Structure formats: structure tokens, C-alpha cells
Amino acid sequence: MTAEIATPVIARSVAELRAAVSGWRRAGDRIGLVPTMGALHEGHLALAAALRRAGADRILFSIFVNPTQFAPNEDFSRYPRREAEDLAKLAATGADLAYLPAVGEIYPEGFAFSIVPSGPIVADLEAAVRPGHFAGVATVVAKLLIQAAPDLAAFGEKDYQQLLLVRRLVRDLDLPTEILPVPTVRDRDGLALSSRNAYLGTPQLAVARRLNRILAEIAADPSLLAAGPDRLRDAGFDAVDYLVLRDAETLAEPAPGRPRRLIAAVRLGATRLLDNLPVP
Numbered sequence: 001m002t003a004e005i006a007t008p009v010i011a012r013s014v015a016e017l018r019a020a021v022s023g024w025r026r027a028g029d030r031i032g033l034v035p036t037m038g039a040l041h042e043g044h045l046a047l048a049a050a051l052r053r054a055g056a057d058r059i060l061f062s063i064f065v066n067p068t069q070f071a072p073n074e075d076f077s078r079y080p081r082r083e084a085e086d087l088a089k090l091a092a093t094g095a096d097l098a099y100l101p102a103v104g105e106i107y108p109e110g111f112a113f114s115i116v117p118s119g120p121i122v123a124d125l126e127a128a129v130r131p132g133h134f135a136g137v138a139t140v141v142a143k144l145l146i147q148a149a150p151d152l153a154a155f156g157e158k159d160y161q162q163l164l165l166v167r168r169l170v171r172d173l174d175l176p177t178e179i180l181p182v183p184t185v186r187d188r189d190g191l192a193l194s195s196r197n198a199y200l201g202t203p204q205l206a207v208a209r210r211l212n213r214i215l216a217e218i219a220a221d222p223s224l225l226a227a228g229p230d231r232l233r234d235a236g237f238d239a240v241d242y243l244v245l246r247d248a249e250t251l252a253e254p255a256p257g258r259p260r261r262l263i264a265a266v267r268l269g270a271t272r273l274l275d276n277l278p279v280p
Contacts (some may be wrong), residue, residue: 008061008090009097014147017060017099021148022098024058032056035141038063038160039080040089043185047154048093050182056152062099062144063089064106068114071134075270080198099148106143114139120252121164126274127262129241137162138169145177147169153177158184158192160263160276161200162238164251184275186212192275207236208268211275218243219262219277232266237257241265241272245279 011017024031032051038043040063040193048059063086070076083100090098114137144256147151155163167179185193189213191205200208214231218224222245224231229240246252260279265272 007143011099013105017147020097029057030059031150033148033153034061035144036063037065037195038086039082039194040086040229043156043193045093046185047182051152051154054152054180057094060148061095063100064101066136069133080195112158115142117165120250121168125242126161134165141166145175150177152180154180154182156182159229159279204268210235215262215275215277219279237266237268239267
């Protein structure tokens with residue numbers, strides 16, 4: 001006889017979420033949060049596994065496609081939404097709760113406040129390509145951390161600038177949550193897993209898998225950086241939004257002896273791909 005897989009509790013309101021979390025707190029459980037926009041893949045599930053290794057007793061996933069981080073010309077309306085499939089994956093991974101708020105639950109009528117980040121972490125890169133994006137990210141992440149009050153929250157390193165932003169958000173606003181960075185999960189060919197990979201057809205996937213290989217060569221020999229954009233375009237990418245070597249903790253220009261990160265964003269058809277690697 002096979003063991004029955006427990007379906008996670010579903011909360012669609014802040015009140016339902018807090019009722020579940022308060023019960024866990026009374027029991028002395030440590031709570032881990034995985035904030036997502038759904039279309040879950042192995043990368044998301046790896047965040048839950050990392051939280052368990054870090055000591056979380058209860059795992060909470062939020063699934064919310066956040067409209068405020070999309071520009072009017074971006075893919076909010078077509079972003080993949082797969083609630084039934086996502087819940088099945090959460091059941092298989094042993095998640096305890098899925099928080100599935102509607103837009104009106106996060107941004108009720110008359111909502112009038114947002115968090116607008118500043119400083120070197122958001123001086124350029126995604127902040128320049130997608131104006132207003134990080135205000136949407138910061139606001140929704142702050143709301144989720146306030147609503148769920150987790151002990152830990154896991155964020156993947158694939159969206160590296162976002163990870164640094166969230167760590168600064170928690171530090172500057174004195175939010176009592178530890179942010180756990182988790183290494184990027186890749187397919188067998190090195191492509192960073194992303195919900196937006198679903199937009200890519202088979203020929204485009206073949207091109208996409210060249211991104212990490214080129215970045216790995218540059219990370220091993222940063223003298224190749226200047227020629228990197230041309231190499232990426234020659235490999236089949238339609239545009240290179242940026243390819244930079246930055247301080248791994250501040251995103252400033254790297255100084256001798258400081259940890260460094262190679263960060264890239266490229267376009268393939270209508271899809272943007274982000275990736276990054278540490279540089280020895």
C-alpha cells in the first residue's frame with residue numbers, strides 16, 4: 001500500500017493565512033516561506049528543501065502573480081498560471097500550506113502605499129531595463145513577510161539583483177525574517193530553470209542552453225568579458241541587455257579582493273533570460 005500524500009492547506013485570505021501560521025507558532029514550529037508567482041518547477045521545490053535543511057518545520061508557498069512588478073508592455077496577462085498543477089507539486093513535496101491570494105487581497109481598493117528602493121543595488125541592470133519593477137517586488141515581498149511572519153524565507157540566486165534587494169529590504173525595515181539564498185537550479189545542459197522557459201520552443205531552448213556555457217567561460221577568464229556580448233549574439237541571442245562583472249554584495253564596480261559576480265540578461269525572441277555566476 002502506498003502512503004497517501006497530504007494536500008497542503010489552502011489559504012486565500014490574510015485571515016486564513018494568519019490562522020494557520022498562529023497555530024504553528026503556538027506549537028513552537030519554525031516557519032519557512034517560499035514566495036513564488038506559480039508555474040512551479042524544480043527550482044522552486046529546491047527552495048523548500050533548503051528551508052527544511054535550515055531548520056524549518058513548516059513550509060509555506062505563496063503563489064501570486066504580482067501585477068505591480070510588470071510594465072504595461074510585459075507579459076502579466078500571459079504569465080503561466082497553473083494552480084492545479086502547482087498544488088499537485090506542493091503535495092508531492094510535502095508543503096504545509098499554499099497561500100493563493102487574489103489581487104484584491106494584496107492590493108485592496110484604495111491601496112495607497114508602496115516601497116520604492118534606492119541606492120546602488122537598484123542603480124542599474126534590471127532597474128534600468130524595467131523601471132518600477134523593483135518597487136513592485138519590494139512592496140509585495142514586504143507584504144508577504146508581514147502577512148506570514150516567517151522565520152525564514154528562501155530566494156534563488158538566479159534573480160541575483162532581486163535577492164540582494166530583498167536582503168536589504170529586510171535589514172533596512174527591521175523585518176524579523178532570515179533570508180536564505182539558494183543556488184540556481186539548472187537542467188542537465190546548464191540552463192537556469194525559470195517559469196518563463198515555457199515560452200521557448202525547441203530551437204530556442206537549444207540557443208538558451210548556450211548562455212550558461214558562455215558565462216562559465218567568462219567567469220573562468222574575465223578578460224573575455226569585453227567580447228562577451230558579441231559572442232552571445234553570435235550564439236543566437238537576439239539582444240544583450242547587459243553583461244557585467246560586479247561586486248557580489250553591493251553590485252558596485254568590483255574592487256580588488258572583493259567577491260565578484262558575473263551577471264547577464266539576454267533576449268531570445270520575446271523572452272528575457274537572466275543568469276549569473278560567481279567569479280573566483
